[in-house]
Amino acid sequence: METNIVKCDDGYQLERQGQPVAKITTYRNPYHLQNCYLKFDQAEITAWEKAYQAQHEQHEGEESFDLFRYIATAENSPLQVMLSSGEKEKAEFLAAHGFNKLRMCYELSVKQSDLKPACQRERTGRTGRTRETGRIERAESERVAIKRAIAGETAYAACGELLYEYYRATHAPISPLTVSLEQFIEDLPLEVFYSSTDGQVSQAAFVEENEIAYVCSRDMDKFTSFAQNLVDKLFNSYQSIFFEADDVDPAGMALKGLFAVAEQETFDTWVYRVAKLN
Numbered sequence: 001m002e003t004n005i006v007k008c009d010d011g012y013q014l015e016r017q018g019q020p021v022a023k024i025t026t027y028r029n030p031y032h033l034q035n036c037y038l039k040f041d042q043a044e045i046t047a048w049e050k051a052y053q054a055q056h057e058q059h060e061g062e063e064s065f066d067l068f069r070y071i072a073t074a075e076n077s078p079l080q081v082m083l084s085s086g087e088k089e090k091a092e093f094l095a096a097h098g099f100n101k102l103r104m105c106y107e108l109s110v111k112q113s114d115l116k117p118a119c120q121r122e123r124t125g126r127t128g129r130t131r132e133t134g135r136i137e138r139a140e141s142e143r144v145a146i147k148r149a150i151a152g153e154t155a156y157a158a159c160g161e162l163l164y165e166y167y168r169a170t171h172a173p174i175s176p177l178t179v180s181l182e183q184f185i186e187d188l189p190l191e192v193f194y195s196s197t198d199g200q201v202s203q204a205a206f207v208e209e210n211e212i213a214y215v216c217s218r219d220m221d222k223f224t225s226f227a228q229n230l231v232d233k234l235f236n237s238y239q240s241i242f243f244e245a246d247d248v249d250p251a252g253m254a255l256k257g258l259f260a261v262a263e264q265e266t267f268d269t270w271v272y273r274v275a276k277l278n
Contacts, residue, residue, distance in 0.1 A: 022045050042093050105244055190208075
């Protein structure tokens with residue numbers, strides 16, 4: 001029973017006796033061109049692998065075939081798969097075939113009531129004055145003034161440059177950033193909140209309505225205070241806010257740390273590397 005891999009326009013077709021039985025779709029992300037991204041149906045791949053191994057077991061002494069090594073070598077790239085943490089069988093399959101989980105991304109939709117007690121401001125009376133429940137933490141945060149900038153302003157460009165460097169540093173170990181600074185800034189939301197120290201942007205958060213799209217920091221010691229003031233400002237306008245936080249992103253995780261939320265599914269990054277390619 002002849003079993004083969006055939007390269008096609010959008011990936012690799014797996015064939016048995018000339019008939020397609022499974023397919024691995026490959027694609028590239030212009031922001032992260034170094035890695036080759038994969039999509040596939042695990043059941044089909046498992047069935048194909050079993051047939052391939054059965055064929056090669058008839059030839060004693062042959063090296064066991066590694067499907068993902070074949071693709072990584074053909075693409076001359078590490079391979080990357082994005083999974084929900086709920087896809088446990090597929091995660092086990094990837095782990096068994098040499099992939100490593102390198103990043104977890106949390107998606108949060110939160111309300112002001114989700115803030116941890118030390119971060120809350122409770123509104124009292126008709127005047128809108130607040131009673132602060134985390135006096136030490138809030139006193140520190142009051143010293144971090146937040147400013148606003150929009151696309152086209154000098155401060156906006158400075159924030160974009162800081163985010164670009166921060167994003168590049170946090171993504172480098174997993175999937176390096178490959179887009180230019182100009183393109184990166186062009187794709188950002190049009191509004192940013194930031195703070196500065198000695199005339200230099202030190203914290204920034206790009207927002208679009210009630211979504212915090214990106215956060216970054218030059219001084220993590222002051223980021224939590226900046227983030228507390230940021231969410232206070234957004235909760236003045238919105239009942240809920242949304243953001244993502246990668247576990248490899250210190251600023252994102254500090255933002256997540258302001259809220260008391262139950263553990264939820266994550267969106268995970270799995271990477272396969274062949275030593276000679278890296």
